[in-house]
Amino acid sequence: MLSAESAALVRATLPAVAGALDEITARFYATMFHDRPELLDGMFNRGNQASGAQRRALAGSIAGFASALLEDPTARPDALLSRIAHKHAAVGVTDDQYTIVHKYLFGAIAEVLGDAVTPEVAAAWDEVYWLMAGALISREALLYQDAGVQPGGIxxxxxxxxxxxxxxxxxxxxxxxxxxxxxxxxxxxxxxxxxxxxxxxxxxxxxxxxxxxxxxxxxxxxxxxxxxxxxxxxxxxxxxxxxxxxxxxxxxxxAPFGDVFLDDRADSAAPLALVSAGIGCTPMIAVLAHLAALGSTRPVLVLHADRSPGEHALRADTHDLAGRLPGARTVFWYERPGPEEPDARTGPMELSGIELPDGVVVFLCGPLPFMREARDRLLRAGVPARRIRYEVFGPDLWLPDTAACSAPRP
Ligand SMILES: Cc1cc2nc3c(=O)[nH]c(=O)nc-3n(C[C@H](O)[C@H](O)[C@H](O)COP(=O)(O)OP(=O)(O)OC[C@H]3O[C@@H](n4cnc5c(N)ncnc54)[C@H](O)[C@@H]3O)c2cc1C
Ligand code: HEM
Known part of the structure; x- marks a missing residue:
């Protein structure tokens, strides 16, 4: 729990820290990789370093966690922590590495903010860091245990x-x-x-x-x-x-990880909508294959957008699996339709014309602009945020979005 004294200091300095987070995280990664090059060799993704996506995800997550603590000192924002813990487990993060990250992160904060970081301010942010680290470490320990592997031995x-x-x-x-x-x-x-x-x-x-x-x-x-x-x-x-x-x-x-999966226990009968674009079809195929293996009869809407039928990966698998599910219906959208899919619609996915069953649970995956648009439409159609599960094929830059953050993840 965040102490009252630290909360006051974090509240007072959050705007300054949040405003400088981009610079802080850039300096943090630069010094950490300079001193510990082994982390960039075999752990961190250098494409995400080059694009700045990982930096933004880290900064957004810290700001999101601190804001949640200020609202409720005992808060442990589940969606935020769960997403990070699964990614950490999938790259083999171990608890001792939190000390390394702490050293370089706090070194960067002190360098960027200079005199504004009094010992009291540093101690307050230290508390935030270790509360977040502690929450992640315990989740990661459970994930490793659940996967039957040693921490980091994935x-x-x-x-x-x-x-x-x-x-x-x-x-x-x-x-x-x-x-x-x-x-x-x-x-x-x-x-x-x-x-x-x-x-x-x-x-x-x-x-x-x-x-x-x-x-x-x-x-x-x-x-x-x-x-x-x-x-x-x-x-x-x-x-x-x-x-x-x-x-x-x-x-x-x-070992497999990821917090977006079909939970057979939580919603075994709920109708599903699998909404994807491009290569975002891959997790949907896993869900369809799982349902087919179970002989499921639940209603499943398979909605997919792609450039053309010829560029639609796993199109035949989608038809085959949907054909084995009596409750399944497919609707495809193509920028350039073709004779292979005479029933497909033309253009980008248009969800307004699709009737969604009551209580639908949505799985969403595709490029970020596609997912933003689809999620907005789904929310406007009355689907509650907690029923929309999305997978991002990169660092989750939605986490800073408090709406996504606070949505409980089943
Ligand atoms: C949970 C999850 C599931 C995923 N599932 C799938 C899946 O099923 N199928 C799939 O195909 N992919 C999937 N991905 C994406 C996959 O992990 C990779 O991100 C993807 O294959 C690209 O990796 P890469 O090494 O080829 O590209 P990278 O080398 O990482 O490059 C990525 C992008 O960054 C740009 N870039 C890199 N370096 C620079 C630079 N110096 N300057 C400017 N731009 C730069 C590149 O041009 C490129 O556009 C998934 C990702 C996640 C997080
Ligand atoms: C409190 C401390 C930490 C926070 C807040 C944090 C936050 C994050 C966030 C937000 C992501 C992106 C998750 C996503 O994909 O959506 C991430 C990924 C990652 N984290 Fe951490 N992290 C912390 C500690 C660590 C430690 C100790 C290590 C190990 C050295 C580490 C290594 C990584 C790696 C390798 C990735 C994936 C990077 C990529 O694929 O680009 N993190 N972390």
Whole structure:
């Protein structure tokens, strides 16, 4: 619980700290990676460092947590902490590393804010940091325990047993554990990290949603090749996976994590809407495959937007799985429709024409602008925020948004 004295100091300095967080986090990462280069080799994502997305996510989460504490000194904002803890577990964060992050973060705060950081102010923010760290550490310990692994010991070798081209820029890899042990338990909608060594010798991790039912001995990931068309360089890991990984190769995969999954207990009968765009279809396929494996009869609306039928990854799987679910209905939108999908609609997804069943639980995944638009529409249609679960294929930049933050995550 945040003490009353610290709360007063945090309240007084929050605007100054929040206003300087971008500079603070930039300096924090620069000094930490300078002194501890091993963290950038094999833990942090250097694409997210280059784009500043990780910096913004870290800053937003600290500001969000501090604001929540000021409203209620015992607050532990669940959506915020859960999202971070799952990502931390998927990259193997351990409790001793919180001391390293603390050292560089507080060094950066002192450098950027200078004399404004009196010993009392530093102590108040210290309290916020360790309350947040403590909440994350205990969640991460539970996640590791639940996954049956030692803290940080998330990696296992897997063999690629099949590589399949899905579209011109998407491939799937079907994997089997290479160590002969059973595949770890997963939940429909979760992701794994894949750890690779890049041509310059640096190790990098990226997350990929499982695009298969969570049971059985095989797992599948489906990877879109990221090109530098938008002005940046080609995506490092997706390019490597596309260009140099094939059948018989080994990949290091983490245990599965992720807080957006189909909870069979919490809402086993609720109607579902799976709303996706582009490669955001992957967790939806896992949900559909899981429902099909269960022989589910619940109503499922599968809504997907893509550039064209030929670029719609896992389109045949979607039809096949929906065909096995008596309660399922698919609606597709394409920028460039084609004869393969005569019933598809043209243009971006338009949710206003779709009737959503009462009590619907929505899973949302796709580019951030798409998700913002879809979420707004869903809220306006009366779907409560707590029934909209979204997965972000990058650091969650919605976390600073208090509406998203305060929405309880089931
Ligand atoms: C939970 C989760 C699930 C995911 N599931 C999937 C999935 O199922 N399928 C899938 O395909 N992807 C998925 N992703 C995305 C995936 O993890 C990777 O982000 C994606 O493959 C791109 O990684 P990359 O290494 O190829 O690109 P990166 O090298 O990380 O580059 C990403 C972007 O940053 C730009 N960039 C990088 N460096 C610079 C620089 N120096 N200057 C300017 N711009 C730069 C690149 O041009 C590119 O646009 C998921 C992500 C998350 C978090
Ligand atoms: C209180 C302390 C911390 C806070 C508030 C924090 C916050 C965050 C946030 C908000 C994210 C993004 C989550 C998302 O993907 O949406 C993240 C990711 C991450 N964190 Fe932390 N974190 C903390 C401590 C640590 C520690 C101790 C480490 C280990 C050195 C660490 C390593 C990472 C890594 C590697 C990622 C993924 C980065 C990426 O993929 O770009 N974090 N953290």
């Amino acid at each position: 990696w296992r070798p897997w063999t690629v047993v099949e590589r399949r081209a899905e579209t011109p820029d998407v491939v799937s890899f079907v994997l089997r554990p290479a160590d002969g042990e059973p595949a770890p338990r997963a939940r429909a909608g979760q992701y794994v990290s894949v750890r690779v060594r890049l041509p310059d010798g640096v190790h990098q991790l990226r997350q990929y949603s499982l695009s298969c039912a969570p049971g059985g001995e095989l797992r599948r990931i489906t990877v879109k090749r990221v090109t530098g068309d938008a002005g940046g360089p080609d995506g490092e890991v997706s390019t490597l996976l596309h260009e140099s990984v094939g059948e018989g190769d080994e990949l290091l995969l983490s």
